[in-house]
Amino acid sequence: VQLQASGGGSAQPGGSLRLTCAAPVGTLDYYSIAWFRQAPGKEREGVACISASDGTTVYGDSVKGRFTISRDIAKNTVYLQMNLLKTEDTAIYHCASHHTGLCPYERGTYYYTGRLRSWGQGTQVTVSS
Secondary structure: OOOEEEOOEEEOOOOOEEEEEEOOOOHHHHOOEEEEEEOOOOOOEEEEEEOOOOOOEEEOOOOOOOEEEEEEHHHOEEEEEEOOOOHHHOEEEEEEEOOOOOOOEEOOEEOOOOOOOEEOEOEEEEEOO
């Protein structure tokens, strides 16, 4: 059973959207969950990650202060609240799980280009006026 992202759609610059990631039962107890995005012609970009142990969060530089990742363990669900959307946020968003319960980061920023434990089907987010 894979992770399943939903909640994408269209928004105007400055608007908000909330994405939902449904995870298999127990996943959030052992594995950190992250959101990635990929725009046409661009590399995959790590957006945010939440750890399994204590829910510590870390964000990519481009979304800090605008996006918030959270989780509901009882519902096996992770959310990505996206505020102050910009046109450059347009991409397909995927949720994924890491191989451990921790979130990798560099200098306080979520950054990861390696393999992931699980990669879910994405949801399109389009920001335009």
